[in-house]
Amino acid sequence: MNDTTKAAIAAHAIAEYPREAVGLVTSVAGVETYMPCANWAATPTEHFVLAGEDYARAEDMGEIVALVHSHPGAPPRPSAADKAMCEQSGIARWVIVSLGVQADGSIAVDDWCEFGPSGYIAPLIGRQFVHGVHDCYAIVRDWYRLERGVVLPDFERRDDWWDDGHSSLYLDNYRAAGFEDVGLGAELRVGDVLLMQVRSRNGVPNHAGVYLGDGHFLHHMHGRLSGRAVWGGMWAQCLRTALRYRGSE
Known part of the structure; x- marks a missing residue:
């Protein structure tokens, strides 16, 4: 310059x-x-x-x-x-x-x-939350890229979309990303995406995590660092459905 x-x-x-x-x-x-x-x-x-x-x-x-x-x-x-x-x-x-x-x-x-660009992907554990960059959908995308070699589409999302009265990021877009809805009763597999509803005024799932197996999942909550958590308790109570990737089949 x-x-x-x-x-x-x-x-x-x-x-x-x-x-x-x-x-x-x-x-x-x-x-x-x-x-x-x-x-x-x-x-x-x-x-x-x-x-x-x-x-x-x-x-x-x-x-x-x-x-x-x-x-x-x-x-x-x-x-x-x-x-x-x-x-x-x-x-x-x-x-x-x-x-x-x-x-x-x-x-x-x-x-x-x-x-400039270098192919960087932040570590999955310990990220600071920045909506649209490092958020719950970003960690799903990056897990699939790192663990499965799958590049999921990104979707435009404004901050607080879950409180605008109409938006439904996950339910509107999961098919386009190659997932199918396997429901609440499915036996979870590694890589399943858990859709949860946490204080959403829109009444739709507004938080997602990736099931890692052995009773743990990976997620990134608003205002917190990303990390692993035990699946169950309040998280299971917030579950609305589970998604399974079928895009490569």
């Missing part, structure tokens, strides 16, 4: 502090332009969400060559969620700018980092 682009990024990041700033660098006839975007994350001091409208606006301007975001008060190292989003984005160049409070009390840029 040239100095003009970096100066525009720095100014935007400082203006947004302590929120994470996000923007896109486009190339129009070989000339770089930085486009500041809005951060639509529910917790913008912790991560960012780029609106599809901003992405489309940048595409209309020219070729998108980089996605930029800031780390307020933190090093510019990409988090696991950053690396996962980079893999999903289709953008080959990601830039992080870190900001900190200086000795005189001002906010300024501390450092920069650039990275």
Whole structure:
């Protein structure tokens, strides 16, 4: 990036502090332009969400060559969620700018980092929750990719879709992902996807996990780290149905 682009990024990041700033660098006839975007994350001091409208606006301007975001008060190292989003984005160049409070009390840029897609998949255990990136459906997708070599389709999902009065992410899409509904009474097999309903105002399953065998399952609850849990108790009481993958048969 040239100095003009970096100066525009720095100014935007400082203006947004302590929120994470996000923007896109486009190339129009070989000339770089930085486009500041809005951060639509529910917790913008912790991560960012780029609106599809901003992405489309940048595409209309020219070729998108980089996605930029800031780390307020933190090093510019990409988090696991950053690396996962980079893999999903289709953008080959990601830039992080870190900001900190200086000795005189001002906010300024501390450092920069650039990275790109590398085939990264976060460990299945201990992920931080970021909806749409590291959530309960993401862990189902990644388990199937790592353990079965199966790439399940991703589905667009807004945060709090389970409380909007009409959405049903899992029931609407499981057939397209290659699963069949085997019901509540099925004898569970390794790889079965457990659909649970946990405080969903829509009255539909809004949480999923993968049965691992030996009475354990893998899942990622909102606001918690991903992990293994014992199958039974409250989880079994929340079960609405089980899905079995048939896509390869």
